[in-house]
Amino acid sequence: MSRVAYNTLVTLARSFAGFTIGFAVAVGLGLLYTVSETTRGLVKALNTILQSISVLIWIVVFVMLFGVLSPLPPVLVAASVSLPIVLSSVVSGLESSSKRLAELAAVLEVPRSRYFLDFLLPSLAPSLAGASRAALGVALRISVVAEAFGASGGIGFMISNYYSLAEPEGVFGWGMLLVALMIALDKGVLEHLEVKASRWRVET
Amino acid sequence: MEGGDITLKARGIWKSFNGLTVLAGVSLSVRRGEVVAIVGPNGSGKTTLLRILAGLEAPDKGEVEARGVVKIVFQDNLLLPWKRLRENIALGLLYRRIPRREIARRVEWAARLLNFVEHLDKYPWEVSGGTARKAAIARVLVLDPDILLLDEPLAGLDVATRRSLMESLYNVAKREGKTVVVVDHNFEVVSEYSDRVYVLSHPPARIEAVIDLKSIPKSERLPALYRSLSSIASSRPQD
Numbered sequence: 092m093s094r095v096a097y098n099t100l101v102t103l104a105r106s107f108a109g110f111t112i113g114f115a116v117a118v119g120l121g122l123l124y125t126v127s128e129t130t131r132g133l134v135k136a137l138n139t140i141l142q143s144i145s146v147l148i149w150i151v152v153f154v155m156l157f158g159v160l161s162p163l164p165p166v167l168v169a170a171s172v173s174l175p176i177v178l179s180s181v182v183s184g185l186e187s188s189s190k191r192l193a194e195l196a197a198v199l200e201v202p203r204s205r206y207f208l209d210f211l212l213p214s215l216a217p218s219l220a221g222a223s224r225a226a227l228g229v230a231l232r233i234s235v236v237a238e239a240f241g242a243s244g245g246i247g248f249m250i251s252n253y254y255s256l257a258e259p260e261g262v263f264g265w266g267m268l269l270v271a272l273m274i275a276l277d278k279g280v281l282e283h284l285e286v287k288a289s290r291w292r293v294e295t
Numbered sequence: 296m297e298g299g300d301i302t303l304k305a306r307g308i309w310k311s312f313n314g315l316t317v318l319a320g321v322s323l324s325v326r327r328g329e330v331v332a333i334v335g336p337n338g339s340g341k342t343t344l345l346r347i348l349a350g351l352e353a354p355d356k357g358e359v360e361a362r363g364v365v366k367i368v369f370q371d372n373l374l375l376p377w378k379r380l381r382e383n384i385a386l387g388l389l390y391r392r393i394p395r396r397e398i399a400r401r402v403e404w405a406a407r408l409l410n411f412v413e414h415l416d417k418y419p420w421e422v423s424g425g426t427a428r429k430a431a432i433a434r435v436l437v438l439d440p441d442i443l444l445l446d447e448p449l450a451g452l453d454v455a456t457r458r459s460l461m462e463s464l465y466n467v468a469k470r471e472g473k474t475v476v477v478v479d480h481n482f483e484v485v486s487e488y489s490d491r492v493y494v495l496s497h498p499p500a501r502i503e504a505v506i507d508l509k510s511i512p513k514s515e516r517l518p519a520l521y522r523s524l525s526s527i528a529s530s531r532p533q534d
Binding site: 201 | 349351369386420
């Protein structure tokens with residue numbers, strides 16, 4: 092495998108892994124949001140706190156915790172930046188739709204667990220798709236920063252490496268690769284997924 | 296009205312929101328197989344009363360007694376747009392350990408009863424408002440409720456669809472022995488197909504009149520309803 096392909100795949104894998112963790116935690120917190128007034132308040136407070144934490148803090152904290160050679164910091168940083176984006180979408184979606192859907196679920200005697208999976212989560216699909224598109228883009232952009240701070244391999248690591256060697260061509264080349272990757276991912280995959288997930292919202 | 300065939304009875308229902316009394320001691324009773332309409336001015340608490348009858352809201356005072364299963368059909372249908380009508384109608388059956396074949400049978404039955412079987416495989420956003428309303432009613436019908444409450448089922452529908460839907464509801468009551476309670480503003484269709492009409496006054500709403508339509512010739516029903524409503528209009532409190 093070529094060096095370009097290897098480092099591109101490493102960055103993509105870290106970003107996707109981080110995004111997946113952030114997405115799963117956001118959906119889990121969404122479920123918690125629907126449990127009671129107390130958990131709703133907790134999730135809202137947590138969302139506010141998460142929105143206020145700078146990416147730099149996450150990067151420094153994770154590099155300090157796991158070390159520069161660990162593959163974890165870029166993954167966790169990607170998760171940390173994805174989480175508040177997806178969570179905000181989940182919370183605003185639940186706030187606008189949950190009361191009416193809850194009444195429908197009560198009339199149809201839908202079990203609580205199925206209510207979240209079959210009613211609430213699909214109702215959030217269009218806004219979740221939009222948020223995921225934004226979150227994955229941010230995760231990719233930020234995980235390269237974490238790679239530059241401390242990681243082995245990945246586009247961010249290569250940019251940092253060429254910067255240390257004072258080779259602007261390398262910095263520029265890897266930077267362009269990142270931009271091309273972002274555009275290809277957004278236009279080639281994420282945009283289509285968002286349109287598909289939002290199909291019924293457009294039609295209604 | 297007394298008797299063993301009463302399936303739904305509300306006694307002295309009071310309800311306030313933010314200090315404003317909406318319902319002030321409303322009582323009504325409905326027999327099995329009856330189609331009963333609740334009409335009244337805007338803001339007279341018709342929907343609130345229906346929600347209390349359905350158990351979705353608790354009254355501040357008074358009580359509701361229902362013999363059998365009560366289900367409500369919401370005014371805004373609340374069909375899940377990511378599911379086809381067939382799946383929407385089956386929703387309430389999926390969690391009851393009912394065999395798939397039986398679910399399919401019940402869905403077809405309800406769609407045939409309400410006359411929209413050809414639309415079952417369409418999404419809610421692909422069908423007319425009338426068909427979507429019928430699907431919302433079918434979703435509740437397949438649960439085999441004894442008492443069916445409908446919040447403005449005729450709103451936003453054209454004349455022909457209003458009539459066909461109300462006729463379907465009438466058939467549900469008379470053929471299937473269900474009790475149907477309808478809140479609606481469409482007096483012409485409501486007066487034609489209802490057995491009785493409860494007329495609510497301006498808020499704080501009381502029962503202003505109960506019109507037994509069965510005892511009135513068809514041609515006289517609408518004028519009788521309008522007479523009752525005009526007496527309310529003339530007694531409207533000054534703002």
